[in-house]
Amino acid sequence: xxxxxxxxxxxxxxxAALASEDFTFDISALEPxxxxxxxxxxxxxxxxxPDPDSLLRRLRLFDKEGxxxxxxxxxxxxxxxxxxxxxxxxxxxxxxxxxxxxEQWDHLTSLHEGYVSxxxxxxxxxxxxxxxxxxxxxxSWSPVAFIERPKDPDDPELPREGFFLLAxxxxxxxPATLQTVGLxxxxxxxxxxxGSDFGDEPGLNAAGKLYFLYADTDIDILALAGPSxxxxxxxxxxxxxxxxxxxxxxxxxxxxxDRSWATAEGEVFTARGPVHRGLLGLRYxxxxxxxxxxxxQHNEAGASASEIEDFFDFxxxxxxxxxxxxxxxxxxxxxxxxxxxxxxxxLGRHYLYARVSQREPWNTLYLTAAATLxxxxxxxxxxxxxxxxxxxxxxxxxxxxxxxxxxxxxSEFGERPGRYRFGLRLRRLF
Amino acid sequence: MYxxxxxxxxxxxxxxxxxxxxxxxxxxxLSLGEALLREVDQRLQPESYESYxxxxxxxxxxRRKEFVxxxxxxxxxxxxxxFLEPATERGRTTLRLxxxxxxxxxxxxxxxxxxxxxxxxxxxxxxxxxxxLDYSVEYSVTSQSKDGDxxxxxxxxxxxxxxxxxxxxxxxxxxxxxxxxECYAATGLLIKTLRFSDVKDFGDGxxxxxxxxxxxxxxxxxxxxxxxxxVTPRPLDDEVxxxxxxxxxxxxx
Numbered sequence: 314x315x316x317x318x319x320x321x322x323x324x325x326x327x328x329a330a331l332a333s334e335d336f337t338f339d340i341s342a343l344e345p346x347x348x349x350x351x352x353x354x355x356x357x358x359x360x361x362x363p364d365p366d367s368l369l370r371r372l373r374l375f376d377k378e379g380x381x382x383x384x385x386x387x388x389x390x391x392x393x394x395x396x397x398x399x400x401x402x403x404x405x406x407x408x409x410x411x412x413x414x415x416e417q418w419d420h421l422t423s424l425h426e427g428y429v430s431x432x433x434x435x436x437x438x439x440x441x442x443x444x445x446x447x448x449x450x451x452x453s454w455s456p457v458a459f460i461e462r463p464k465d466p467d468d469p470e471l472p473r474e475g476f477f478l479l480a481x482x483x484x485x486x487x488p489a490t491l492q493t494v495g496l497x498x499x500x501x502x503x504x505x506x507x508g509s510d511f512g513d514e515p516g517l518n519a520a521g522k523l524y525f526l527y528a529d530t531d532i533d534i535l536a537l538a539g540p541s542x543x544x545x546x547x548x549x550x551x552x553x554x555x556x557x558x559x560x561x562x563x564x565x566x567x568x569x570x571d572r573s574w575a576t577a578e579g580e581v582f583t584a585r586g587p588v589h590r591g592l593l594g595l596r597y598x599x600x601x602x603x604x605x606x607x608x609x610q611h612n613e614a615g616a617s618a619s620e621i622e623d624f625f626d627f628x629x630x631x632x633x634x635x636x637x638x639x640x641x642x643x644x645x646x647x648x649x650x651x652x653x654x655x656x657x658x659x660l661g662r663h664y665l666y667a668r669v670s671q672r673e674p675w676n677t678l679y680l681t682a683a684a685t686l687x688x689x690x691x692x693x694x695x696x697x698x699x700x701x702x703x704x705x706x707x708x709x710x711x712x713x714x715x716x717x718x719x720x721x722x723x724s725e726f727g728e729r730p731g732r733y734r735f736g737l738r739l740r741r742l743f
Numbered sequence: 744m745y746x747x748x749x750x751x752x753x754x755x756x757x758x759x760x761x762x763x764x765x766x767x768x769x770x771x772x773l774s775l776g777e778a779l780l781r782e783v784d785q786r787l788q789p790e791s792y793e794s795y796x797x798x799x800x801x802x803x804x805x806r807r808k809e810f811v812x813x814x815x816x817x818x819x820x821x822x823x824x825x826f827l828e829p830a831t832e833r834g835r836t837t838l839r840l841x842x843x844x845x846x847x848x849x850x851x852x853x854x855x856x857x858x859x860x861x862x863x864x865x866x867x868x869x870x871x872x873x874x875x876l877d878y879s880v881e882y883s884v885t886s887q888s889k890d891g892d893x894x895x896x897x898x899x900x901x902x903x904x905x906x907x908x909x910x911x912x913x914x915x916x917x918x919x920x921x922x923x924x925e926c927y928a929a930t931g932l933l934i935k936t937l938r939f940s941d942v943k944d945f946g947d948g949x950x951x952x953x954x955x956x957x958x959x960x961x962x963x964x965x966x967x968x969x970x971x972x973x974v975t976p977r978p979l980d981d982e983v984x985x986x987x988x989x990x991x992x993x994x995x996x
Contacts (some may be wrong), residue, residue: 336797336799336941336954336968336970337953337970337972338797338811338970338972339972340795340972340973343795343811343813343827343828345993345996351830351833353830397994402994432991432994435980435982435983435988436980436982436985436988438987438991445852447851447852447853448853449853452855469851470848470850470851472850482987484982484985484987484988485981485982486980486981486982486984486985487981488818488981492840493985493986495985495986495987497987524986524987526840526843526985526986529841529842529843531856531986551856552856553842553843553856553858555903555904556842556858556904556906557858559856559858561856596855596856598858598861602861602862604861672861672862672865673865676962678800678802678808678865678866678965679808679865704831705808707808707809707828707829707830707831708829708830708831709831710831742829742830742831742833743830
């Protein structure tokens with residue numbers, strides 16, 4: 314066949330194919346099965362540019378001279394399995410991490426969730442086992458999440474481990490101004506190994522959430538009482554003022570909560586008193602699909618700028634003492650203080666969290682570009698994290714991000730071990 | 744007593760005359776248009792139903808990405824949608840109650856408020872197209888005309904919260920089904936065109952287009968296609984359309 318004829322034949326064939334585009338699909342493969350197993354595996358290589366002047370870097374590496382602290386690798390496998398029989402369901406979620414950091418490999422596998430649920434009718438559910446209860450309307454932080462492990466502000470969507478609990482939920486709905494009312498009651502036992510990570514004091518803790526969808530506004534009223542955690546009360550709300558403009562907020566109050574801090578000499582003081590926590594935020598979408606999330610965080614239990622400065626003064630003095638005498642006892646104490654008093658996030662009292670994300674920038678489908686700012690308003694230090702997520706292929710997702718840390722000496726982000734951190738995450742879902 | 748009755752009669756007559764003469768309230772042609780729009784709504788979406796759908800995004804170079812989801816609707820403004828495929832989206836669930844819309848992502852674990860203007864799948868369809876309410880809930884008929892075999896309804900959004908300010912709907916009068924809808928912004932800009940085809944009998948009296956295709960002058964060369972595999976009338980509890988039920992939507996299937 315001559316080339317021109319071949320081209321014409323191909324064009325005719327492709328035309329016929331387009332004209333007869335068949336969009337029907339078979340749903341028999343989607344029939345629900347009693348067992349489902351799914352999950353993902355991911356690889357996260359990262360590189361940290363060290364800050365030689367960082368006090369936290371010195372604290373971390375004083376007994377690891379010559380060890381490479383710049384490269385890290387994390388391999389994660391998350392598995393979910395569910396079994397359904399009638400109104401009952403069994404759900405399991407495990408997380409396995411293989412991590413290489415400071416030239417050492419670590420492995421940890423844990424059961425993040427494992428519970429049975431029974432739903433005798435729509436709007437009524439009973440659950441027992443290890444479960445994550447996510448309460449609150451905040452994106453970066455949730456002060457009313459009384460029975461949940463804290464979010465990582467660097468990655469608020471990271472999967473977290475639940476607590477052992479017994480929960481009952483009743484929801485009623487009707488087409489009216491008060492559209493939905495929901496009540497959730499939770500019991501959390503702490504005894505021996507069960508629930509020991511919820512609190513030290515053994516006993517039975519009780520929590521509750523009353524939810525309303527009233528006049529297009531989500532409202533929650535929440536409480537926690539029991540021996541293992543300070544008693545807390547709170548509320549949250551979320552509402553769309555316009556279709557593209559949402560506001561949300563949370564407030565939590567603990568009448569008597571212990572707060573500890575360290576002096577520049579490494580002494581620890583503890584005081585008990587009322588603690589207020591709050592968050593106010595908005596989410597705004599522009600016509601070009603740029604989303605802005607801005608949140609202000611107030612955490613009265615956090616460390617003040619002067620307390621953070623005192624702690625860094627102590628690390629500096631401990632480091633100087635170590636170099637003069639070779640005695641690392643003060644640095645070991647500083648490491649313990651860092652773990653016990655200053656590892657919880659948010660560390661400080663006032664933060665601004667802002668995230669800008671753009672869907673399909675430059676008309677590139679399945680690409681999302683974003684930048685996140687976390688600023689400690691007390692000391693002016695901040696982290697800025699631009700990132701891009703691409704999910705072109707059905708089961709693959711790729712994320713690239715760079716975190717840049719900026720701040721003066723003795724400030725929260727200024728004393729972090731690295732100046733910037735480059736990270737890649739390649740995730741395969743199944 | 745007699746005087747009062749006379750006065751009342753005169754007042755009512757004057758009001759009736761004013762109403763009938765007012766151009767914006769010329770009831771006869773518009774009520775026909777509204778009636779036709781309601782009939783279109785009833786044929787497109789039964790009162791309470793579930794469906795399986797596939798959404799296909801086609802890029803200018805012919806590359807495709809497909810999404811499969813399970814959807815349910817009750818009444819005029821309660822809609823939900825659960826993604827079944829691909830794996831990157833599996834378990835994502837959206838709920839719409841009138842103007843309110845939430846997205847539940849299993850890894851996040853709690854619903855966040857989103858808007859009908861966004862697109863949870865990317866491509867030309869936005870959330871309002873995929874989780875559409877009855878047209879007569881969101882739009883009023885402003886005029887109607889003929890275009891060949893079709894009746895053309897001009898629709899105007901009842902509130903500013905609706906995704907498109909104006910719609911132009913071509914209706915096949917024999918089947919009382921839309922064949923094409925043009926969506927306009929308040930500025931008069933054409934945002935996208937929806938084309939309805941392959942009318943199919945889904946059973947239980949549901950006969951409607953099984954394919955909806957859209958393109959947009961704002962995204963030249965891109966197409967999105969929504970294919971209905973099933974549309975099955977089914978009574979559903981009001982509690983199904985609540986935030987706490989979002990993680991459990993799969994139990995409906």
